[in-house]
Amino acid sequence: xxxxxxxxxxxxxxxxxxxxxxCTYTATGYPSLFWYVQYPGEGLQLLLKATKADDKGSNKxxxxxxRKETTSFHLEKGSVQVSDSAVYFCALSAPGGGFKTIxxxxxxxxxxx
Amino acid sequence: DTxxxxxxxxxxxxxxxDKSIKCEQNLGHDTMYWYKxxxxxxxxxxxxxxxxxxxxxxxxxxxxSPKSPDKAHLNLHINSLELGDSAVYFCASSQDTAxxxxxxxxxxxxxxxx
Numbered sequence: 001x002x003x004x005x006x007x008x009x010x011x012x013x014x015x016x017x018x019x020x021x022x023c024t025y026t027a028t029g030y031p032s033l034f035w036y037v038q039y040p041g042e043g044l045q046l047l048l049k050a051t052k053a054d055d056k057g058s059n060k061x062x063x064x065x066x067r068k069e070t071t072s073f074h075l076e077k078g079s080v081q082v083s084d085s086a087v088y089f090c091a092l093s094a095p096g097g098g099f100k101t102i103x104x105x106x107x108x109x110x111x112x113x
Numbered sequence: 114d115t116x117x118x119x120x121x122x123x124x125x126x127x128x129x130x131d132k133s134i135k136c137e138q139n140l141g142h143d144t145m146y147w148y149k150x151x152x153x154x155x156x157x158x159x160x161x162x163x164x165x166x167x168x169x170x171x172x173x174x175x176x177x178s179p180k181s182p183d184k185a186h187l188n189l190h191i192n193s194l195e196l197g198d199s200a201v202y203f204c205a206s207s208q209d210t211a212x213x214x215x216x217x218x219x220x221x222x223x224x225x226x227x
Binding site: 105 | 117153154155156158161164169203205215216217218219220221
């Protein structure tokens with residue numbers, strides 16, 4: 001079945017450090033890929049998405065590129081801020097799964113001042 | 114104006130009780146969902162409704178019963194609550210079930226069963 005694997009956390013960085021959170025997927029057909037972010041005490045919200053191979057999603061300084069050859073969608077940010085501290089979820093929606101959204105386990109990010 | 118709202122935000126109850134969580138969306142979306150998030154933040158879909166019709170029903174105990182009186186509302190009723198039901202429950206909505214649809218989440222309901 002469809003699945004998403006993302007790196008385990010927590011990830012702890014100092015402010016202005018470079019961030020990478022790895023995400024790989026398994027899916028039938030051609031999935032859409034998403035990154036959602038959950039700030040403390042809140043629901044998830046969409047950070048960025050990509051719908052086809054080689055697409056790059058970007059928002060708030062975060063980027064991720066849909067890599068079909070490596071089945072990956074790694075999240076990157078060049079310079080993190082304390083306010084980026086949150087849990088990040090990689091997700092996919094694929095036709096083989098009836099377009100049900102499958103979420104990864106989440107990666108908690110702590111950014112220190 | 115809150116897009117997806119849930120009530121209550123916190124719910125503390127005893128084992129064996131019956132409780133309900135309500136969800137409303139004002140986005141005009143056709144599809145709504147219930148998710149359960151455990152203490153390790155793992156998010157699992159429970160149910161999905163499209164235009165008031167049940168389209169996803171994951172392996173969930175039949176003590177959980179969703180009800181969608183109209184497209185804008187999806188409520189979750191839980192009978193005979195158990196300790197393992199303690200979690201944060203999120204409601205979400207999307208325009209429809211298309212592959213690239215963004216889901217909009219409510220703020221969550223933290224359920225604690227004592």
